[in-house]
Structures are given as structure tokens and as C-alpha cells.
Amino acid sequence: MAKFRVGRVGEQIKKEISSVIQTELKDPRIGFITVTGVDLTNDLSLARVYLSILGSEEQKEETLKALGRANGFLRSELGRRVKLRHTPAIEFRFDSSIAYGSHIEDLLQQINQQSLES
Numbered sequence: 001m002a003k004f005r006v007g008r009v010g011e012q013i014k015k016e017i018s019s020v021i022q023t024e025l026k027d028p029r030i031g032f033i034t035v036t037g038v039d040l041t042n043d044l045s046l047a048r049v050y051l052s053i054l055g056s057e058e059q060k061e062e063t064l065k066a067l068g069r070a071n072g073f074l075r076s077e078l079g080r081r082v083k084l085r086h087t088p089a090i091e092f093r094f095d096s097s098i099a100y101g102s103h104i105e106d107l108l109q110q111i112n113q114q115s116l117e118s
Helices: 001-021 056-068 069-079 099-118
Strands: 032-038 046-053 091-096
Touching: 001 032, 001 046, 001 069, 032 099, 046 056, 046 099, 056 069, 056 091, 069 091
Parallel strands: 046 091
Antiparallel strands: 032 046
16 A cells, blocks of 8 residues: 555656756756656655756766755755655656667667668
């Protein structure tokens, strides 16, 4: 029963953090970000937010630093928007699955081209 609640709260946190990042944060270092998922601990004390960021490695690092500096603001906004007894701590991580999927798709297209040529 508790796992269902953790999943629902995680989806709500994902939606709210995505909204706050896109509408309220005005830091120019923050590039184009997509919140791809949220892993929440069972006691709702820590939320690991997975992000997909477009740009070079340097831009990704700058964006992650800017989000780290805005962590307090994001947590307070999350506390206002999601009614929980304790607002979870937020930890940001890169999600490389989209880039990996795109790489696999490119490889499959190259194999397809080679099979058509021979």
C-alpha cells in the first residue's frame, strides 16, 4: 500500500519541479531541461530527480551547478505546492538514457544502410 503512495507522490513531485524550473527560475545558466523521473525513498525524505539536459558537457555542468544553488528555493516551492508533513530533500542527477537511446538508434540506422548497400 505504501509503494502506491510513494509512486503517486513521486509523480506529483516530478510535475511540480518541472513546472517550477520552467516558469519560476530565471537563471541564464539553466538550459533546456526535461525532468525524466523522480525516485523517492520509502520514508519520503529524499527525492532523486533525474534530468535530461540538452547541450555540451560544459553546459550540463553549469546547469547542474545552477540547480544546486537553487535547491533551497525549489524545495520551498515544492513544500508550498505539495502538501506533505516534511518536504523531501532534492538531489539532482543526469539521466543519460535519452542520449543512449539516440546513440543506439544511430547505430541501427548505420547497420540498416550497410545492409541496403550490400
